[in-house]
Amino acid sequence: MKCVKKSPTESDCRNGEGFQKLARMKLPDINWLNQSMNIKECYAECLKNCSCRAYADLNEGGGISGCMMWFTNLIDMKECSDRFTWGQDIFIRVPASELVNDSSKKKRIKIIASVSTTSGILIFGLAFWKVWKKRKNKGDEEVQTLIVLQSKKEDTEVPLFPLATVATATNNFSKANMIGEGGFGPVYKGNLSDGQEIAVKRLSKQSGQGLEEFKNEVAIIGKLQHRNLVALIGSCAEGDERILIYEYMPNKSLDYFIFDRERRKLLSWKKRFEIIIGIARGLLYLHQDSKLQIVHRDLKTSNILLDSELNPKISDFGLARIFKNDAKEVNTKRVVGTYGYMSPEYATDGTISLKSDVFSLGVLLLEIISGRRNRGFHHLDHHHNLIGHAWLLWNDGRALELMDRYLEDSFIESQVKRCIQVGLLCAQKFPESRPDISSVVFMLANEDVVLPRPREPGFFTERGFSTDTSSSKDKSLTGNYLSVTIEEGR
Structure with missing residues (x-):
């Protein structure tokens, strides 16, 4: 289905054009997106650009909005059936003479805006080929x-x-x-x-x-x-x-050090604690201090890069999500991230919130302290992951047994215990139980503060026994763990 606009002359654009609203449409692929613009700004931006064919409001729920524009022919667009609840309004550029309000003319515009699905396999095939070629040539x-x-x-x-x-x-x-x-x-x-x-x-x-x-x-x-x-x-x-x-980060990523038998010795407890504080402060900036409120969605050891002095820097924002209008959480049908760091509510229900990153930070803390991976962790006495193992030790009063043995000559007992407790608070099962990132930074930096007792962590279920103890088979989009993208139809 394709909407081809009459080629406008410059005089046509100057003499005035407008937009005809088509309600509850399946939208074509987006040409341009700006999540910082509201619908009024979107209208003004599209109106002043004669090449802009159409615009629409980005609305993904939870207060997320933005501006979508199209500068090419509108392909694969159709009106949604009354049987379905999905579909979005789109505003098509038309000459002023064609701006109408009566239902009969609106119906005529909708007919112009789409090609019947009964047009045949040949037309569909040609349209598909044209879209593919256009994207290939004009992606840049x-x-x-x-x-x-x-x-x-x-x-x-x-x-x-x-x-x-x-x-x-x-x-x-x-x-x-x-x-x-x-x-x-x-x-x-x-x-x-x-x-x-x-x-x-x-x-x-x-x-x-x-x-x-x-x-x-x-x-x-x-x-x-x-x-x-x-x-x-x-x-x-x-x-x-x-x-x-x-x-350029000369010391690669955090996983390069803490999961290697020799290189982990280079990270004393003092340096690991500095890395923990640095990651938490970087996340605080993303969540609260920058002009955008951002959920990273893929916080993990391989996405923490280290500079020449082993200072941490959060990287890889390809999966990050901007939160607007004080949104608390958003539901998505496209789950992306890395198993082992993904929060329970996100992995199972697709619910994204700032607390999703807090859960990932909790996993990071426990991995930095122990030098062990959460995913692929194995113990002779049980089949829990690293989070579950830390929880068992904490309840037994043996939290220090989680610590990497290479830290025995450099650790500060009170700091290690505090970091383990904060890690478990961050990794709690329910997002409302987890502290926000400002509280995490405060708890890490102030030893006099009495911390609450952690509740049961997420994924606290013993796994089935596996004889494969290798973590080398796990792959990710950045080279460490399995990253997953689960997509569902609208």
């Missing part, structure tokens, strides 16, 4: 449009690098410059002409992270500045290439 234009318009609206600039510049910086993406590889593609070390070291994340064509995640990461992290967040230096989108350029 869509990304650049997003970045430029985001910059104008939000006073934020994310520089666009020519592909040739990135290729030169990485010695044409040579294997010698490769410093890592995950499910999204390889990461290269590079040097710009001014000598600045960079990390280049080149998304593979088979990547689980597609155009939407790429645009999301550029749009979000470009607005954020904090010492515990990795800085996005720029991006590149030419042809099929999708490239993100970050500040």
